[in-house]
Amino acid sequence: MAVETLTETPSLLPVFVKSALGGKKKGDSLPQTSYRLADQVVDRQHLQDYQRLCGFAADDTLPHTYPHILGFPLQMQLMSREDFPLPLVGLVHVENEITVRRRLTAEDVLDITVSAENLAPHPKGTTVQIVTVAEVSGEQVWEGRSTYLARGKGDPDAARGSMPDLPEVSPGQGAAIWSLPKDFGRQYAKISGDVNPIHMSGLTAKAMGFPAAIAHGMWTYARCVATLGPAASGPSSSHVWFKKPVLLPGKVELVVEPGDPTLLGLRKPVRSSADRVVEHLVLTVETR
Amino acid sequence: MASPQPDQTRRAAILGGNRIPFARQFGPYAQASNQDMLTAAIEGLVARYNLGGQRLGEVVAGAVIKHSRDFNLTRESVLGSSLDPHTPAYDIQQACGTGLEAAILVSNKIKLGQAESGIAGGVDTSSDAPITVSEKLRTKLLKVNRAKGAGAQLKALGAIRPTDLGIETPANSEPRTGLSMGEHMAQTAKRWGITREAQDELAVASHRGLARSYDEGFQDDLVTSFKGLARDQNLRPDSSMEKLAKLKPAFGKGDDATMTAGNSTPLTDGASVVLLGSEEYAAEHGLTVQAYFVDGETAAVDYVHGEEGLLMAPAYAVPRLLARNGLTLQDFDYYEIHEAFAATVLSTLKAWEDEDFCKDKLGLDAPLGSIDRDKLNVNGSSLAAGHPFAATGGRIVAALAKMLHEKGPGSRGLISICAAGGQGVVAILEGA
Known part of the structure; x- marks a missing residue:
């Protein structure tokens, strides 16, 4: 696989614009190119802004989900290539896995590499996995695997990975309720660089077919991981399945499996068991 | 007068400590809250003495200048740390004596057998200080909040005068004398x-x-770097009488004023904690007793x-x-x-x-x-x-x-x- 080393983090707005205007994607193979950003020094101000917005301790440790942010522009660069078989705009982030091999700090200088794998049929379209690897001095310290779905003609017989059920918690018995303001998508976009129009405003989201702006899945993921405290920033792994988007403004309720803090879910707060349950995500986290 | 002797007491041992380097006001910790710094100091102690997941007897700490939202500062830091969340905590405040008073309290409980282990500490920020509105404005805003109905609220709001506006930051002065x-x-x-x-x-x-x-x-196992700072920012290894002699007096009046910025402590941000325990606790956890309180x-x-x-x-x-x-x-x-x-x-x-x-x-x-x-x-x-x-x-x-x-x-x-x-x-x- 060819590695293309970038000298600076690509800017994402032009990537989105280019993709939105771009022609129809074709092909059934993935680009054999990976993108690499070497010697990434953590910007402490950026780290702190991320920690605060996601509920992590504002210390020197890189949160479980933080390197994803550093690799995200490379993901976009890769998926907006002309030979990338799926259209970038409209891709849905359906799953994400992260493995933290050792506790990372703001002192660590990271080399980030992003590549595409596993183009596969899905009952609702086609999925692809974008793999982000962070290395420190040649040692792999962090890996993220993001699964994106391009909705389209699916294969009803395609195998779906097994997804755990959300913890069964009675109405009103959630572990926490978080209120997300109307501009929350813009707040997270500022930090993550993910300026996808579906997050930026009600108007732009409606243009993309959503009833309102939606919260970034990666924020909901990070906020849930943050509830596990410092342990999840050490050697650990997690797997999240994104279900229904969180509409902004809105409230979400954290539910935790009784007796097992490693299985978490996020749902729309319900008053009674008669209410329709909207499930946003389910997440498993293993710490060592 | 003889002090009453408790029936039985034992020794309280100091097992170690940790702090973050102290930073000057508006330095590298300008945006760090008391909560952030105290949690970092505790977490460094947890890492150094392998306390992760342990339920300690108690954690006692405090801050002199505190936001009202930090009413449960120490407990919140415990919850944000790797300590067992079943570890209780409380805040104290005795001005600059806070940290030492916390150590007295924890060691007393250990001596009496009420606790096997505990952390004592303190934190303060001079950068991320709470700002309050003027007393007049505060009183009037509370009135607005109490008022029932839009009309009454508007009327209460109308009582606010431009001269009521203004903010106050905590001052390093004595309330009763007005002197710094x-x-x-x-x-x-x-x-x-x-x-x-x-x-x-x-x-x-x-x-x-x-x-x-x-x-x-000597400081290697007492200090954990934070926000890129590895040593106390105020430290000037090349300090000399000649350099200090050039400074103008900062406090006192007249030609014979002697106190300068060089021989007074500057406003700083930082946090420190100490691990205390009974000798039995130390032995059980393989920790070395460094000293007795x-x-x-x-x-x-x-x-x-x-x-x-x-x-x-x-x-x-x-x-x-x-x-x-x-x-x-x-x-x-x-x-x-x-x-x-x-x-x-x-x-x-x-x-x-x-x-x-x-x-x-x-x-x-x-x-x-x-x-x-x-x-x-x-x-x-x-x-x-x-x-x-x-x-x-x-x-x-x-x-x-x-x-x-x-x-x-x-x-x-x-x-x-x-x-x-x-x-x-x-x-x-x-x-x-």
Whole structure:
């Protein structure tokens, strides 16, 4: 696989614009190119802004989900290539896995590499996995695997990975309720660089077919991981399945499996068991 | 009068400590809250002494300047740390004596068998300070909040005048006198005839001592870097009498003003914590007892009516502590006298040497006498490290315990910390 080393983090707005205007994607193979950003020094101000917005301790440790942010522009660069078989705009982030091999700090200088794998049929379209690897001095310290779905003609017989059920918690018995303001998508976009129009405003989201702006899945993921405290920033792994988007403004309720803090879910707060349950995500986290 | 003896007490051991380097106001910790810093200090201690997942007896800490949202500061830091969330915590505040008072409280519970282990500490930020609105505006806003109905609320809002607007930040001054701590200290320094030269000498010694301790690696297992800062930002290893002599007086009035920014502590941000436990706890967890927390004493003086200097209370606390423990001022291997100002340390030492003061004010037959200055603040103190108010006690207890452990069993150290409101907190540690 060819590695293309970038000298600076690509800017994402032009990537989105280019993709939105771009022609129809074709092909059934993935680009054999990976993108690499070497010697990434953590910007402490950026780290702190991320920690605060996601509920992590504002210390020197890189949160479980933080390197994803550093690799995200490379993901976009890769998926907006002309030979990338799926259209970038409209891709849905359906799953994400992260493995933290050792506790990372703001002192660590990271080399980030992003590549595409596993183009596969899905009952609702086609999925692809974008793999982000962070290395420190040649040692792999962090890996993220993001699964994106391009909705389209699916294969009803395609195998779906097994997804755990959300913890069964009675109405009103959630572990926490978080209120997300109307501009929350813009707040997270500022930090993550993910300026996808579906997050930026009600108007732009409606243009993309959503009833309102939606919260970034990666924020909901990070906020849930943050509830596990410092342990999840050490050697650990997690797997999240994104279900229904969180509409902004809105409230979400954290539910935790009784007796097992490693299985978490996020749902729309319900008053009674008669209410329709909207499930946003389910997440498993293993710490060592 | 004999003090009542509890039925049974045991020794409280100091097992280690951790702090983040102290930063100058609006420095690298400008955006760090008390919560962030205290959590970082605790988490560093947890990492160093393998306390992850452990339920400790209690965690006691505090901050002098606190946001109202931080009402449960210490407990919130415990919840944000790797400690077992079943570890209880509470906040205390005794101005600059907060950290040492926290250590007294935790060690007392351990001595009484009410706790097996605990963390004592403190934190303060001079950068991320709470801002309040003017008292007039605050009262009127509360009225708006109480008003029922839009009409009543509008009417209450209408009572706010442009002149009510304005913000207030916490000031380092005494509410009853309106004088800053430096101005109070300048009065005391003048009363005791403390020279500019003597103050500058103490400041140079503090910087050199702290710099040497870092160079020798003494601070390696006492400090964990934070926000890119690995050493105390205020530390100037090349501090000299010549450089300090150039500074203009900052406190006091007239030609004979002696206190400068160089021989006074600057406003700083930081946090420190100390791990304490019973000897059984230490043995069970494979931890080394560095020192024992022998005893503590507090005192307060009437500075409001000018009877005594604001920062002179430790001069009263120490003789009471010595008497209770059957010791003289000379029975110590190390003295840690908090350098709020160089003049504080020098006035205190001078008072203990003064026959009239010791007789009239302390009620002693003879002066406490002089100390061997080579044993004073050996690894530097607040003039060099900085002084994030509530964090100073933890810094001193952890460092002194380590020094006493290196000195050997039976060695003794005296801690003296002055505090706002005319208070003082002092303690005796013994090496293990």
